[in-house]
Amino acid sequence: MAGNKKILTTVLFLIVAAVIVGFIINRVNAPGKKGENAPEKSNAKGGGGPKNLLVDYYVVKTSSLNETIEASGTLQSNEEVQVQAEITGRVTGLFFKEGTQVAKGALLVKIYDEDLKAQLQKLELQRELAKTTLERQENLLKINGISRQDVDVTRNQVSAYGADIEYTRTQLQKTELRAPFSGRLGLRNVSLGAIVTPATVITTLQQIDPLKVDFSVPEKYRTAIAQGDVVDFKVAGDNQTYKGNIYALDPKIDLSTRTIRIRAIVPNAGKLLPGAFARVLIALKNMPDAIMIPTQAVIPGTRDKKVAIADSGKAKFVVVETGIRNADNVQITSGLNVGDTVITSGIMQIKPGLVLKYNDVK
Numbered sequence: 001m002a003g004n005k006k007i008l009t010t011v012l013f014l015i016v017a018a019v020i021v022g023f024i025i026n027r028v029n030a031p032g033k034k035g036e037n038a039p040e041k042s043n044a045k046g047g048g049g050p051k052n053l054l055v056d057y058y059v060v061k062t063s064s065l066n067e068t069i070e071a072s073g074t075l076q077s078n079e080e081v082q083v084q085a086e087i088t089g090r091v092t093g094l095f096f097k098e099g100t101q102v103a104k105g106a107l108l109v110k111i112y113d114e115d116l117k118a119q120l121q122k123l124e125l126q127r128e129l130a131k132t133t134l135e136r137q138e139n140l141l142k143i144n145g146i147s148r149q150d151v152d153v154t155r156n157q158v159s160a161y162g163a164d165i166e167y168t169r170t171q172l173q174k175t176e177l178r179a180p181f182s183g184r185l186g187l188r189n190v191s192l193g194a195i196v197t198p199a200t201v202i203t204t205l206q207q208i209d210p211l212k213v214d215f216s217v218p219e220k221y222r223t224a225i226a227q228g229d230v231v232d233f234k235v236a237g238d239n240q241t242y243k244g245n246i247y248a249l250d251p252k253i254d255l256s257t258r259t260i261r262i263r264a265i266v267p268n269a270g271k272l273l274p275g276a277f278a279r280v281l282i283a284l285k286n287m288p289d290a291i292m293i294p295t296q297a298v299i300p301g302t303r304d305k306k307v308a309i310a311d312s313g314k315a316k317f318v319v320v321e322t323g324i325r326n327a328d329n330v331q332i333t334s335g336l337n338v339g340d341t342v343i344t345s346g347i348m349q350i351k352p353g354l355v356l357k358y359n360d361v362k
Contacts, residue, residue: 054359056345057310058294060336065290066283067224067324073215073233073278078265079181079207080274085111086174088197091190098188098203102179109177109202116175120168127161134158183207209268213244215280216259224284225249231264233278242266291336292329297344298322307332308350310341315354 093110096102134154140146186204190196213233217225229246244266253260264280266272298320299306306317320335336342343350345359 052355052357053315053346053349054357055343055350056359057356058297058342058344060291060293060332060338060340060342062289062338063292065287065292065324065331067285067287069217069221069282069284071215071217071280071282073213073280075235075266075272075274075276075278076212076214077183077206077208077274078210078212079183079205081180081205083108083177083202083205084198084200085109085177085196085202086198087111087171088195089113089175091192091194091196094188094190094192096185096188096203098185101184102182102205104179104182106179107176108179108185111175111177111196113172113175116168116172120165120172123161123165123168127158127165130154130158130161177202179205181205181207206274208272208274209270211266211268211272211274213264213266213278213280214261215264215278216254216257216261217282219253219258219260221284222249222253222260225262225282229282231280231282233266233280235272235276235278238271240271242272290323291332291338293332293336293342294344295325295328295330297342297347298330299347307336308343308347309336310343310356310358313356315343315350315352315356317352 089111091109092112094108095110096106096108102108134151137146137151137154141148141151183205184207186206188203190200190202196202213231225246227246227249231244231246232241233244234241244264246262246264248263250261293307297307299308299317304319305322307320309316309318318335321333323331323333325331343356
């Protein structure tokens with residue numbers, strides 16, 4: 001029993017000794033931890049200063065720039081009309097072949113006109129009879145055998161018959177549909193013997209040499225384009241570049257697209273067809289002192305565009321305005337000067353005042 005009490009006493013003594021030793025160690029180490037944390041805080045505070053960033057840069061200089069506008073256009077016939085009758089009638093003659101070239105004034109379609117011819121013949125006979133009656137009445141008037149009023153009525157009747165004859169002749173002309181200009185005919189939509197009305201499209205007539213090219217450009221170019229300017233364009237499926245000359249500009253700007261519509265005239269040897277899509281290029285002017293920088297250097301924003309530059313070895317942001325773009329570069333119209341150092345890499349890591357180290361120059 002005495003042995004067990006001695007063992008218990010020893011265990012309790014060891015436990016108390018371990019607790020006291022642990023307390024002493026904690027007290028000794030507490031100031032050390034505080035001292036170690038203080039330098040770390042000081043270092044963190046010191047780490048807020050500028051750090052070095054390795055970047056690529058571009059020295060701004062002037063270069064020659066040819067300003068070119070690219071627009072989408074459509075080829076149009078120089079003249080185009082739908083061949084339609086002015087009166088209702090039966091087709092008695094078709095004098096054209098589909099898809100062929102016809103000259104101005106060529107007879108294309110004939111509509112039944114026998115009733116009009118008969119009416120014209122009747123009117124001419126009535127006028128002749130009225131003329132004979134008028135001559136007799138004028139002779140009677142000389143001997144006071146008839147009143148002047150009767151003579152005037154007959155004379156007016158002669159004139160009325162003449163007017164009816166001219167009207168009927170005009171109606172006869174409407175039975176012949178002739179080409180209003182030289183051009184190429186389209187497909188025929190009616191057959192011989194068909195009844196046509198003014199709403200019936202018999203065929204189409206198009207003048208395809210020359211052709212027109214219609215396209216639109218942004219309104220900011222309205223003063224840079226004038227009549228006589230040369231345009232180049234290509235059409236789908238053809239690698240050849242065609243040329244034309246601007247001959248008309250719409251005097252009104254489209255309110256929905258803020259563009260101005262332009263029309264050019266293009267010689268056509270038969271390869272181009274109306275309705276084709278055209279990719280139009282317009283060379284505006286040559287700017288020998290344009291400022292061009294790499295496109296990736298421009299940082300787009302919601303209100304403006306910025307560029308990071310190096311100012312005395314530190315980063316700085318400047319607001320710029322851009323102009324013409326090409327495959328790799330963009331024109332700067334304001335915000336940069338010749339000799340400025342533009343940062344072209346690491347832009348997302350740059351902050352104002354950051355110390356820069358240069359890696360590659362262009």
